[in-house]
Amino acid sequence: MSNRRDFIKKTALGTAGVALGATAFSAKSYGNILGANNKVVLGSIGIRGRGKGLLDSFSKMYGDGVTIKTICDVDTQFFQERVQLAANNQKGNKPGTEIDMRKVYDDKDIDAVVIATPNHWHALATIWACQAGKHVYVEKPSSHNVWEGRKMVEAARKYNRIVQVGFQNRSISNVMQAMNFLHSGGIGDVFMARGTCFKPRDSFGISKDSTPPSTLNYDLWLGPATYRSYNEKKGHYNWHWHWDTGNGDTGNQGPHQFDIARWGLNKKVHPVKVQSMGGIFGISPTECSQETPNTQTSVLEYEDGKILEFETRGRYTNAEANAGVKIGNLFYGTDGWMEISGSNWKAYKGRENEPFAGSGMAEGAAVGGDQTFRTAPDSKGHFGNFIDGVRSGNRHDLNCDVEEGHMSTVLPLISNIAYRVGETLKFNGEFEEFIDNETADLMLTRRYRYPYIVPEKV
Known part of the structure; x- marks a missing residue:
């Protein structure tokens, strides 16, 4: 997002107007471009229980310049339903879908990601996001173990990313x-x-251990965890x-x-x-x-x-x-x-x-x-606070850095x-x-x- 802001500033030729190629913009139009730069484009990673709630809440901020561009989950079971949920909140604007979060991180249009994966994925998903230049809202607990939690802090600081943890209180x-x-x-x-x-x-x-359902990429679901055979009683939600x-x-x-x-x-x-x-x-x-x-x-x-x-x-x-x-x-x-x-x-x-x-x-x-x-x-709520932090670029604006x-x-x-x-x-x-x-x-x-x-x- 900062790159787009810098680009706009560097191409300003005066207060009366801006010339980009053969197209001329008035000062009023130039102001609209700056306003557009306040838009925050999100990827929503993990869309089941808590992830559904986050998807609903952030997509309802569409009128405030927030857009869910992509939803991502290793299980495609709820893709159609969640796409429609977001579209209903975004005046028909449907997000795309991805199975692998790394594809979301490769998208240069996405400014920030919302992470609601199982706990064992929180740290790596956040670190990858920071390395890709994305800001992060990650659910609690921030990490599955102490060491990787410290690495999340180091990544946020090294790449100067806004990272909010979901302690909504x-x-x-x-x-x-x-x-x-x-x-x-x-x-x-x-x-x-x-x-x-x-x-x-x-x-x-x-x-008993069994074959993963056809909708689930089990290797991606396991991610950093030690390999174990698929078992439905150790999967969705029961992973807790x-x-x-x-x-x-x-x-x-x-x-x-x-x-x-x-x-x-x-x-x-x-x-x-x-x-x-x-x-x-x-x-x-x-x-x-x-x-x-x-x-x-x-x-x-x-x-x-x-x-x-x-x-x-x-x-x-x-x-x-x-x-x-x-x-x-x-x-x-x-x-x-x-x-x-x-x-x-x-x-x-x-x-x-x-x-x-x-x-x-x-x-x-x-x-x-x-x-x-x-x-x-007065509070805008935890989600609004995160968006404000992304826009300001100042981690001290966050209620839970x-x-x-x-x-x-x-x-x-x-x-x-x-x-x-x-x-x-x-x-x-x-x-x-x-x-x-x-x-x-x-x-x-x-x-x-x-x-x-x-x-x-x-």
């Missing part, structure tokens, strides 16, 4: 307001954050519950609440210690191929002693806190506590049972003393490593490696399958 006004409240001392010094992921997950069964491709619910829904917890604690560094325990309860391993735990408790400690707790419950459970929090966050401070459920929040002073501040209440309401909190700015996303993604990833190793681990945040634990260090990365290799030097 960063762009929700009420959540932004809650964070402003915490950071301004609304409940005193926040010493503990708790995230919850209580989502019912029943057995999805077990099946197998370590080679997913990260369990702690690394699926969990990253959103880990992100809010870290944000509320105002931590811009990694924790120094992590422990995690749990298991698969209520589901027989002979009846389901799930590898990741459906019940898991993780505790992370920062250098100053502050604590981040996280709990995953996939079986029968009650909710927590006054708001009935199942997927949300709790914060504990020296003067009180706060609950966040979805986009709503309430704060309680000391041991009082009635909230003294929260979403929908007046700015600074009943905070007491000289404390006040700022009302969050790739490094911010990486910092939060590390939390569930190292929690899962502690669970798998079965030990309390010490973490060196500066080098993003464990201290005196080679087994855990090996899980910070993976052995990549040729040719889908995340490079050491991006």
Whole structure:
């Protein structure tokens, strides 16, 4: 996009008009060309569950100068339906289709890509995109393992690309307001954050290995993951519950609440210690191929002693806190506590049972003393924020730049490593490696399958 802008500027011959070949443009027409350069052309990679939602949302921005030119998926099953979805939102403008994302990256007309692949593809897809000069919106978690997440940050910086991670809470006004409240001392010094992921997950069964469906390019689907025979219970969506491709619910829904917890604690560094325990309860391993735990408790400690707790419950459970929090966050401070459920929040002073501040209440309401909190700015939403960042070319305009996303993604990833190793681990945040634990260090990365290799030097 910057090349087109530079071209237009270099060919300007004056304010009265521009001559390109035999065609003359008035100053007004020249202004229209500059306006056209604000258009953002997208490729949408991964179009099933979450990918369908992103495709719908971004194609609805057609009136704001955003166009989905190409949709891409390794499974052609939904091509026709998704093309029509985008066309309906784009006044009949139908996107093309591709199976291999590299074909999308080769298209010079495409400014940015939206990535909603399985987790094990997030890093390589993002790095390839940056190398091809594309900006990136990538879903959470930003990466499948810690090492490749750092490579994503390096690629974004090296190629000066805008990379936004899909932690949508960063762009929700009420959540932004809650964070402003915490950071301004609304409940005193926040010493503990708790995230919850209580989502019912029943057995999805077990099946024998088989031949991939004719619509699926299985080699591309596997990509960087270790080769394994096709199995329908380890493929679409169920990939979440197998370590080679997913990260369990702690690394699926969990990253959103880990992100809010870290944000509320105002931590811009990694924790120094992590422990995690749990298991698969209520589901027989002979009846389901799930590898990741459906019940898991993780505790992370920062250098100053502050604590981040996280709990995953996939079986029968009650909710927590006054708001009935199942997927949300709790914060504990020296003067009180706060609950966040979805986009709503309430704060309680000391041991009082009635909230003294929260979403929908007046700015600074009943905070007491000289404390006040700022009302969050109006938000265009996470997708609009990404498009604004692409247009400005300034990563600081993003609500969740790739490094911010990486910092939060590390939390569930190292929690899962502690669970798998079965030990309390010490973490060196500066080098993003464990201290005196080679087994855990090996899980910070993976052995990549040729040719889908995340490079050491991006």
